[in-house]
Amino acid sequence: MNPVVSLVAFLAVSITTAVIGFYGLRISRTTGDFYVASRTVPPWWNASAIGGEYLSAASFLGVAGLILLSGTDALWFPVGYTAGYLMLLLFVAAPLRRSGAYTIPDFTQARLDSALVRRVTSLVVVAVGWLYIVPQLHGAALTIRITTGLPSWVGSTAVVVVVCLTVVAGGMRSITFVQAFQYWLKLTALAVPVVFVLLVLAGNGSAPQAPLTVNPTSQAAAGAYQHISLLVALLFGTLGLPHVLVRFYTNPDGQSARRTTLIVLGLLSVFYLFPTLSGALGRMYAPELAQSGQADALVLLLPGRLIGGTAGDVLSALVVAGAFAAFLSTTSGLVVSLSGVISQDLFGGSVKGFRLAAVLAAVVPLGFAFMTDSLALAGSVGLVFAFTASTICPVLLLGIWWRGLTDAGAIAGMLTGALLCGGAMVAGTVMGGGSAPAWLAQPAAWTVPAAFAVTVAVSVMTKGRVPSSVDRIMSRLHVPERPVVTER
Amino acid sequence: MPDSPLFSLAAIAVIVLAVAVVVGVGLKVIRSFRDLGTDAERATYNTLHAASRAGQHLRGGLQPAGAAKASKQLRVLLGCDALAITDTDAVLAWDGAGEELRPSLMRLAADVLSTGRTVVVPHARDAGIEKPGQDFSAVIAPIRAGSRVVGAVAALAPAAGAGLVRATSEVADWIAAQLELAELEASRTLLMEAEVRALRAQISPHFIYNSLNAIASFINTDPARARELVVEFADFTRYSFRRHGDFTTVAEELRCIDRYLLLERARFGERVQVSLRIAPEVLSTVIPFLSLQPLVENAVRHGLEAKEGPGHITICANDSGAFAEVTIEDDGVGMDPEHLRSVLAGHTDGDHVGLRNVDARLRQVYGDEHGLVIETAPGEGTLITLRVPKSQPGHDA
Numbered sequence: 001m002n003p004v005v006s007l008v009a010f011l012a013v014s015i016t017t018a019v020i021g022f023y024g025l026r027i028s029r030t031t032g033d034f035y036v037a038s039r040t041v042p043p044w045w046n047a048s049a050i051g052g053e054y055l056s057a058a059s060f061l062g063v064a065g066l067i068l069l070s071g072t073d074a075l076w077f078p079v080g081y082t083a084g085y086l087m088l089l090l091f092v093a094a095p096l097r098r099s100g101a102y103t104i105p106d107f108t109q110a111r112l113d114s115a116l117v118r119r120v121t122s123l124v125v126v127a128v129g130w131l132y133i134v135p136q137l138h139g140a141a142l143t144i145r146i147t148t149g150l151p152s153w154v155g156s157t158a159v160v161v162v163v164c165l166t167v168v169a170g171g172m173r174s175i176t177f178v179q180a181f182q183y184w185l186k187l188t189a190l191a192v193p194v195v196f197v198l199l200v201l202a203g204n205g206s207a208p209q210a211p212l213t214v215n216p217t218s219q220a221a222a223g224a225y226q227h228i229s230l231l232v233a234l235l236f237g238t239l240g241l242p243h244v245l246v247r248f249y250t251n252p253d254g255q256s257a258r259r260t261t262l263i264v265l266g267l268l269s270v271f272y273l274f275p276t277l278s279g280a281l282g283r284m285y286a287p288e289l290a291q292s293g294q295a296d297a298l299v300l301l302l303p304g305r306l307i308g309g310t311a312g313d314v315l316s317a318l319v320v321a322g323a324f325a326a327f328l329s330t331t332s333g334l335v336v337s338l339s340g341v342i343s344q345d346l347f348g349g350s351v352k353g354f355r356l357a358a359v360l361a362a363v364v365p366l367g368f369a370f371m372t373d374s375l376a377l378a379g380s381v382g383l384v385f386a387f388t389a390s391t392i393c394p395v396l397l398l399g400i401w402w403r404g405l406t407d408a409g410a411i412a413g414m415l416t417g418a419l420l421c422g423g424a425m426v427a428g429t430v431m432g433g434g435s436a437p438a439w440l441a442q443p444a445a446w447t448v449p450a451a452f453a454v455t456v457a458v459s460v461m462t463k464g465r466v467p468s469s470v471d472r473i474m475s476r477l478h479v480p481e482r483p484v485v486t487e488r
Numbered sequence: 489m490p491d492s493p494l495f496s497l498a499a500i501a502v503i504v505l506a507v508a509v510v511v512g513v514g515l516k517v518i519r520s521f522r523d524l525g526t527d528a529e530r531a532t533y534n535t536l537h538a539a540s541r542a543g544q545h546l547r548g549g550l551q552p553a554g555a556a557k558a559s560k561q562l563r564v565l566l567g568c569d570a571l572a573i574t575d576t577d578a579v580l581a582w583d584g585a586g587e588e589l590r591p592s593l594m595r596l597a598a599d600v601l602s603t604g605r606t607v608v609v610p611h612a613r614d615a616g617i618e619k620p621g622q623d624f625s626a627v628i629a630p631i632r633a634g635s636r637v638v639g640a641v642a643a644l645a646p647a648a649g650a651g652l653v654r655a656t657s658e659v660a661d662w663i664a665a666q667l668e669l670a671e672l673e674a675s676r677t678l679l680m681e682a683e684v685r686a687l688r689a690q691i692s693p694h695f696i697y698n699s700l701n702a703i704a705s706f707i708n709t710d711p712a713r714a715r716e717l718v719v720e721f722a723d724f725t726r727y728s729f730r731r732h733g734d735f736t737t738v739a740e741e742l743r744c745i746d747r748y749l750l751l752e753r754a755r756f757g758e759r760v761q762v763s764l765r766i767a768p769e770v771l772s773t774v775i776p777f778l779s780l781q782p783l784v785e786n787a788v789r790h791g792l793e794a795k796e797g798p799g800h801i802t803i804c805a806n807d808s809g810a811f812a813e814v815t816i817e818d819d820g821v822g823m824d825p826e827h828l829r830s831v832l833a834g835h836t837d838g839d840h841v842g843l844r845n846v847d848a849r850l851r852q853v854y855g856d857e858h859g860l861v862i863e864t865a866p867g868e869g870t871l872i873t874l875r876v877p878k879s880q881p882g883h884d885a
Binding site: 099100101102103106107109110127131175176249250251336339340341343344351354357371372383387418419421422423425426430464468473476 | 496498499501502505553767768769771772774807808809810878879880881882883884
């Protein structure tokens with residue numbers, strides 16, 4: 001593959017992101033445009049932004065790689081990533097939009113009237129954000145290494161630098177437009193090469209090297225427990241992702257927040273068709289990638305292998321552009337929401353503090369990324385979802401739907417979830433390799449219920465601590481907004 | 489997958505967390521074993537500590553929840569078997585033994601509540617109240633707020649000595665002092681709300697006066713336009729006279745600015761040009777009602793009116809971390825910073841009523857660091873920046 005083409009693709013995406021970020025604001029000259037300027041973002045546009053922010057390295061590279069490795073079992077990942085939004089739609093989107101809280105710490109503080117809960121939630125949110133950024137950086141490292149031959153650190157450092165520069169320079173002032181653009185770029189970057197590959201294959205009628213059903217590796221198939229645990233992690237984990245929740249504030253009210261979520265479901269479903277197709281094609285035409293441990297790079301390598309020549313180079317460049325769109329959008333979304341949380345709790349919310357926090361939010365995971373090496377992007381992101389599902393999700397769900405939640409219960413639940421899920425991850429590492437039992441490798445199925453149970457139990461035991469503001473907050477969360485009467 | 493970096497990351501996170509917990513607990517333990525002084529010093533400390541803890545719970549007034557928490561501390565303070573706090577109608581809290589006697593306590597307290605004098609009941613049996621098998625005595629002291637008796641404190645002990653009687657009436661007086669503090673707190677909150685309302689009420693007449701003048705100038709020359717403007721004006725007043733809420737959203741405030749500018753253009757024509765750069769993320773941010781329109785009005789009245797030729801106003805709203813930042817810039821005549829300072833400080837009764845009003849309300853609601861930031865110099869135009877937190881769960885738009 002031509003390294004120059006890949007580099008150009010990377011630069012093009014970075015520059016476009018920055019330009020849209022800086023100049024994407026609607027500029028209007030006449031007072032007649034006031035109505036245009038003061039109209040909120042339409043739901044489909046906002047939905048694209050959510051899709052753009054949500055589809056990370058795991059979706060763009062990881063899913064196809066996992067389908068190559070484990071076939072239909074891996075379909076649970078796209079199903080879970082998408083179905084998580086159903087949970088969001090049903091249980092969280094509208095009430096959270098009505099709460100008026102911009103971050104999860106804001107929400108828990110308002111709901112439970114406790115500064116300590118806020119601090120604990122902030123810690124958990126920052127941990128989740130950092131854990132989530134690391135796989136993005138691994139994805140960038142992998143992409144740069146495979147497509148240009150440069151050392152791995154170049155890729156992750158480049159992403160961190162671009163994100164830091166744009167966020168610090170105020171380039172994410174119109175982050176909604178940036179993210180919406182990234183969604184369509186990612187979709188194009190995956191869909192066009194797959195369509196071309198299918199056309200070429202149909203044209204020359206080349207026979208597959210291996211049938212779709214043959215397992216290209218010697219790994220045993222996962223059992224029912226793993227599937228259930230994974231689904232629990234993905235379904236509940238989506239509820240607590242800090243960068244996704246913020247997006248709902250661009251909706252003017254709870255109802256349009258629901259409509260947005262519905263469109264997101266559609267957009268994600270369309271998107272995941274293509275990694276699935278890529279994975280299936282990879283199984284048939286490039287099974288050797290599975291043995292060489294390059295499964296995550298399947299999407300990047302497929303056009304070059306099956307089409308080749310200049311056309312292959314151009315299509316590869318498109319995929320590289322899409323991949324970097326994925327790393328940049330998810331990372332910048334996370335960095336923006338993390339620096340919001342960090343700057344508010346650590347630096348008193350000043351502009352300078354926000355910039356410092358942005359650098360902190362991006363550089364710490366870079367350090368982690370240097371120290372570690374990723375093997376399976378979809379799997380690592382799945383674990384982040386498990387961690388989120390065991391910590392933030394119980395507090396969020398119970399906070400919205402149960403009057404009896406207390407600050408003590410929330411803290412106990414979050415700590416239990418963090419210790420159990422974190423402990424399982426550590427224990428899995430200590431055991432090493434594939435020898436960790438399934439219940440350690442996929443802890444969500446028991447850590448999530450445990451966190452819920454502890455939250456409820458401690459809340460019931462500390463009934464007296466239910467905040468006196470609970471009636472006001474609950475009615476605010478669940479009573480639909482007044483219709484806007486000033487509209488002519 | 490267990491090789492995944494996340495495992496090692498999680499390992500680091502868990503270790504850091506564990507170390508933090510151990511250090512935290514360790515510090516607490518060490519602190520509790522440190523030298524705490526003589527017995528007398530410790531007794532003084534314990535008494536004051538219990539009193540201040542109980543005081544916090546009474547800051548909400550004489551309520552069952554607060555009284556229940558305070559009575560625990562106060563019972564320890566008095567060293568009696570049971571302690572009860574009543575208001576004038578019912579027992580609010582009972583801490584300690586003999587809870588089953590709770591219903592009959594009001595009978596004993598009736599005398600105290602009506603006369604306002606401390607009553608000692610040496611033998612509850614004589615008053616017809618008896619715990620199965622044992623007698624006890626009670627000291628009941630009134631809680632006086634000003635000249636009224638608002639409640640009573642009852643201390644129950646096997647035998648009521650002079651010490652307990654004195655201590656109980658001191659505790660009752662102390663509770664009364666706490667309740668007065670609570671009242672003070674409540675009236676301070678009311679005062680603040682009233683001040684915000686007064687500031688808000690001040691702004692509208694100012695604008696109405698200006699608008700009506702502008703419309704009046706069209707009634708003879710262009711009646712159709714004047715009619716249109718009156719309709720605009722009606723829409724504007726519907727917004728600014730609305731009853732509910734002291735807060736609104738950036739989007740609604742922008743609509744209000746639009747109507748305002750239509751009215752101003754009636755007078756200034758094309759001399760006033762406006763550009764907008766609004767990030768959609770901040771449109772739903774909650775801001776104090778009528779906090780942007782007066783700033784635009786200020787830009788028109790004091791920046792552009794005195795200027796020759798066309799003037800330009802730029803309104804930007806940006807997302808800035810946990811805050812929304814709104815800037816209003818004009819290329820008008822600017823102001824003398826010293827003069828502006830004295831206007832904002834309230835020393836000069838200048839024309840910039842709107843600026844001072846908005847500044848004062850922002851400081852009132854969000855704290856001093858969220859006042860207006862104004863950059864200006866004579867002849868250099870004016871840039872006004874306003875930063876409000878995006879998350880305001882306590883404020884309904």
